[in-house]
Amino acid sequence: xxxxxxxxxxxxxxxxxxxxxxxxxxxxxxxxxxxxxxxxxxxxxxxxxxxxxxxxxxxxxxxxxxxxxxxxxxxxxxxxxxxxxxxxxxxxxxxxxxxxxxxxxxxxxxxxxxxxxxxxxxxxxxxxxxxxxxxxxxxxxxxxxxxxxxxxxxxxxxxxxxxxxxxxxxxxxxxxxxxxxxxxxxxxxxxxxxxxxxxxxxxxxxxxxxxxxxxxxxxxxxxxxxxxxxxxxxxxxxxxxxxxxxxxxxxxxxxxxxxxxxxxxxxxxxxxxxxxxxxxxxxxxxxxxxxxxxxxxxxxxxxxxxxxxxxxxxxxxxxxxxxxxxxxxxxxxxxxxxxxxxxxxxxxxxxxxxxxxxxxxxxxxxxxxxxxxxxxxxxxxxxxxxxxxxxxxxxxxxxxxxxxxxxxxxxxxxxxxxxxxxxxxxxxxxxxxxxxxxxxxxxxxxxxxxxxxxxxxxxxxxxxxxxx
Amino acid sequence: xxxxxxxxxxxxxxxxxxxxxxxxxxxxxxxxxxxxxxxxxxxxxxxxxxxxxxxxxxxxxxxxxxxxxxxxxxxxxxxxxxxxxxxxxxxxxxxxxxxxxxxxxxxxxxxxxxxxxxxxxxxxxxxxxxxxxxxxxxxxxxxxxxxxxxxxxxxxxxxxxxxxxxxxxxxxxxxxxxxxxxxxxxxxxxxxxxxxxxxxxxxxxxxxxxxxxxxxxxxxxxxxxxxxxxxxxxxxxxxxxxxxxxxxxxxxxxxxxxxxxxxxxxxxxxxxxxxxxxxxxxxxxxxxxxxxxxxx
Numbered sequence: 139x140x141x142x143x144x145x146x147x148x149x150x151x152x153x154x155x156x157x158x159x160x161x162x163x164x165x166x167x168x169x170x171x172x173x174x175x176x177x178x179x180x181x182x183x184x185x186x187x188x189x190x191x192x193x194x195x196x197x198x199x200x201x202x203x204x205x206x207x208x209x210x211x212x213x214x215x216x217x218x219x220x221x222x223x224x225x226x227x228x229x230x231x232x233x234x235x236x237x238x239x240x241x242x243x244x245x246x247x248x249x250x251x252x253x254x255x256x257x258x259x260x261x262x263x264x265x266x267x268x269x270x271x272x273x274x275x276x277x278x279x280x281x282x283x284x285x286x287x288x289x290x291x292x293x294x295x296x297x298x299x300x301x302x303x304x305x306x307x308x309x310x311x312x313x314x315x316x317x318x319x320x321x322x323x324x325x326x327x328x329x330x331x332x333x334x335x336x337x338x339x340x341x342x343x344x345x346x347x348x349x350x351x352x353x354x355x356x357x358x359x360x361x362x363x364x365x366x367x368x369x370x371x372x373x374x375x376x377x378x379x380x381x382x383x384x385x386x387x388x389x390x391x392x393x394x395x396x397x398x399x400x401x402x403x404x405x406x407x408x409x410x411x412x413x414x415x416x417x418x419x420x421x422x423x424x425x426x427x428x429x430x431x432x433x434x435x436x437x438x439x440x441x442x443x444x445x446x447x448x449x450x451x452x453x454x455x456x457x458x459x460x461x462x463x464x465x466x467x468x469x470x471x472x473x474x475x476x477x478x479x480x481x482x483x484x485x486x487x488x489x490x491x492x493x494x495x496x497x498x499x500x501x502x503x504x505x506x507x508x509x510x511x512x513x514x515x516x517x518x519x520x521x522x523x524x525x526x527x528x529x530x531x532x533x534x535x536x537x538x539x540x541x542x543x544x545x546x547x548x549x550x551x552x553x554x555x556x557x558x559x560x561x562x563x564x565x566x567x568x569x570x571x572x573x574x575x576x577x578x579x580x581x582x583x584x585x586x587x588x589x590x591x592x593x594x595x596x597x598x599x600x601x602x603x604x605x606x
Numbered sequence: 607x608x609x610x611x612x613x614x615x616x617x618x619x620x621x622x623x624x625x626x627x628x629x630x631x632x633x634x635x636x637x638x639x640x641x642x643x644x645x646x647x648x649x650x651x652x653x654x655x656x657x658x659x660x661x662x663x664x665x666x667x668x669x670x671x672x673x674x675x676x677x678x679x680x681x682x683x684x685x686x687x688x689x690x691x692x693x694x695x696x697x698x699x700x701x702x703x704x705x706x707x708x709x710x711x712x713x714x715x716x717x718x719x720x721x722x723x724x725x726x727x728x729x730x731x732x733x734x735x736x737x738x739x740x741x742x743x744x745x746x747x748x749x750x751x752x753x754x755x756x757x758x759x760x761x762x763x764x765x766x767x768x769x770x771x772x773x774x775x776x777x778x779x780x781x782x783x784x785x786x787x788x789x790x791x792x793x794x795x796x797x798x799x800x801x802x803x804x805x806x807x808x809x810x811x812x813x814x815x816x817x818x819x820x821x822x823x824x825x826x827x828x829x830x831x832x833x834x835x836x837x838x839x840x841x842x843x844x845x846x847x848x849x850x851x852x853x854x855x856x857x858x859x860x861x862x863x864x865x866x867x868x869x870x871x872x873x874x875x876x877x878x879x880x881x882x883x884x885x886x887x888x889x890x891x892x893x894x895x896x897x898x899x900x901x902x
Contacts, residue, residue: 170795174645178798181642189615192632196639198647200794202785202801324807324834357762412700416692433714 141479148175149184156215157198163211165204210338253279261303261325269325273332276301277340290337294330303329404428430516430597431516431521431551433470435530436490437503447529447557447590462516465490468504470511503533505571506540513547520550525597528579529557531574532565541574557593561585578600611641611668618667627656627663628813636800637664646758646779648743648794651802654846657782658741658800664778665737673724673732673777675737677746683753687763689722716767726757727771735775743793744783751793759796805847807834813847818854828865829854835891836877847876853877867895 153175157167174197184190191212199208257276259266280297302308306535307320403419411417434447463477464470476489526547532539548554556575558565562583565572572581584594612618618641621632629637633820637660640647649657665672673801675686695715702711723731729738743751757763761773781797783789811830816819821829829850837844845853862869871892878887 166791168795174643177643178639181639188631189635193639196632196647196798198796200799202650205799205801210674321629322807328806411693413694414696416696547631575871 149179152215153179153194156194156211159211159215160198160208163206163207165199165211167198171200173275199550211333213335214339250279257301257329258303258321261321261329269329270332270336271330273329273336277333277336290334293337295335297333298326298330429460429525430462431520431524431526432461433508433512433526433528433530434463434465435467435503435528436465437467447584463553464512464515466503466508466512468502468507470508470515472515473568499539502535502537503530504532504537505530505532506538506543508541509543509547517550522552524551525553525555526579527555527557527597528575529559529568529584531558532556532575533569534571536569539574541578545578546577548578555593556581557584557598559585560580612638614638616899621879622663625663625666626816627659627667628809628816629660630802630805630809633660633800633802636798640778640780640799641668643798644776646781646797648789648797649780649782649800649802650785652786652804652844652846654848655802655804656847657780657802658739659740661739661780661782662736663779665739665792666834668735668737668778670778671732671734671736672739673725673729673736674741677743677750679745679747681750684724686726686750687753687757688724688727688765690716691720691722695720696814712851718768721757721765721768726754727763729777729779730757730761730763730773731771732777733774736777738777738779740779740781742784743781744785744787744789748790751790753860755792755796758793767769804837804844807831810847810850814850814854817851818858822863824861825865828868828871829857832865832870832891832895833877835894836887839886840891841878841883841886842880843878843883849877849879865895867892870895 154172157172160167175194175498178193178197179190182189182193184193194212195205195208199205210449217434253272253275257269257272260272276297280293280300303321303326305320305323305326381436398421400419400421404417407417408415462472464475465473473490541597556579558572558581560570562585564570575581579595582596584590584593613619615635615638618638619629622629622634622637636647639645643771651657662672663676664670669734670687698715698720699711721727725738729736740754743754758779761776763771765771781793804810807830810833811826814826815823818826833845833850833853853873856873856876857865857869860869860873862873871888874884874887874892878884
């Protein structure tokens, strides 16, 4: 909604309207936050734009992600307000002084060159305020020369190139040109960010929508896959999961009611207080930890997800009492040792792909054979407290799924989970036979971090609370 | 509000600078709002960007005592709020003459004398205004967070046997979090939010210069530039400001007047703390520095 209706309400109404827009974009803004925002604005000089923005951000946007949305909405909202005011006062120039250099119509080549040098100068000095204005100018100038591509990233690079901004020195330029020594990388990045922001804003202005209705955080998107490029992301996810599980474990241990008094230690402690048992000592409650058998498909279609998943489980190793992992394509092969020797994710995946010897002839997954081999190897060890986890896409390549053997595995184990790295939408299409297995186990969709987290939570919770 | 409180954002920023903390624009603003509005501040950001340091600097600047509650898994009320001093109570009962009535004894042993004040109660009950730092709140469990709500919004603590303890003075409260767990909405609602990130190059340069004033300008600038480069790599633990400062001091001790490939390889371990990270950094940055053409 444009802020037309709120013109009469002045600043308070504008802020309320702004809060409303934030809510529409999924930021949780409550009445108390708005009250805080008003209180904060009362304390500062709100005529200074960065302060006004920071004060609102500190009270309204309470996470980094919210902050990103906040920035976009803030720009869109108050930019429009300015536009509107300008129109009311019948000003002809539309945005930030674009007419100052070129007047109307084409910029001459000389003026372009002047703009280039000006921008390069501002970048070398690292003057933030000037950079912002110049970014607007640059966009305005280039909008007149050529049509935007519609893709913001492309436009940013196009403008940067046209301005001749590079980090490496350009000795062919005259020495008084700041570009001749190369632009500081840092400043260039900031300038690009500003360009991007301004372009995004222009786009938001044109379409009336935010570029993405709900910008996703880096980790929300999908599990790291592809050629192991996202190593750092993997470690982040693992570290986070571990932390979260740790606190969650505490929740379950928090119930003191069932704690057992340790008589021996209580008596011993009572000696300190003259034989009066003032402090009760409890038996430490050891959470029942599940025994876990993991079966991972490592055929090419799901490799990265599997290895990632295995490494997550092994990172959580101390949460489980015992853990054995197998990888399979056509046959299965135990890889528990590899994880115990190797701490490095990359080394693990390399060793799995070279040592495991799981591909036999065709290189296509053969679930039937996998089940029977698995049952053969671990049949004696499966018991009602054991958990079997299968990670795979359940694509049999047309072979017999042998759900009957899988049913026997599931019957022997206490719990059986299936993690499918494909979105639920694709299940049971083509050669995916997950429906055949799903009746014997709990199947999880698992291709984003929150989903994985949910699974790990499900995996750790019931057993702990059932413990006595 | 005591007399020493800053009256403007500039004054607060200046004050922080005087005690050796260089605040960014938003940091100063949010800290100022916190002192004015009496609201807790939730400070989030990567490890080592000065979250805890901010609290310390605020306490130095405002001339207030810093009460610190370090959170960890399993932290409970007894460690955070208060605890009854059982042993002392017991002694009291034993020394009491036998004919003292139950009521008298009870009134007696549940008095403030037998209360062991833990950080939160100390902060609330303090005669002088304090700065309360609740460090790494994300490491506690959600129940603890819920317990904090009363303290943070009303600055009071209810002790069943004693009644309510209200804050005599308004503490400045900072909560820090490494973002390893999502905090509850209820807690966030009561706080101002401040995201501290790695500073921009010039800001970081100023910080390094402040903490290692003897380091030559060129080395300091080079150092900040290299740290920036290292942060761009995909590392398990990117170097923080604390590590930049450590490195600056290390270079100072070694008397290095330039950071070349050699010096970098020798002192790299100050800023990079993982074996796998070291390999990546040595490969990417070390090579770049080792190149003879790179004299800038």
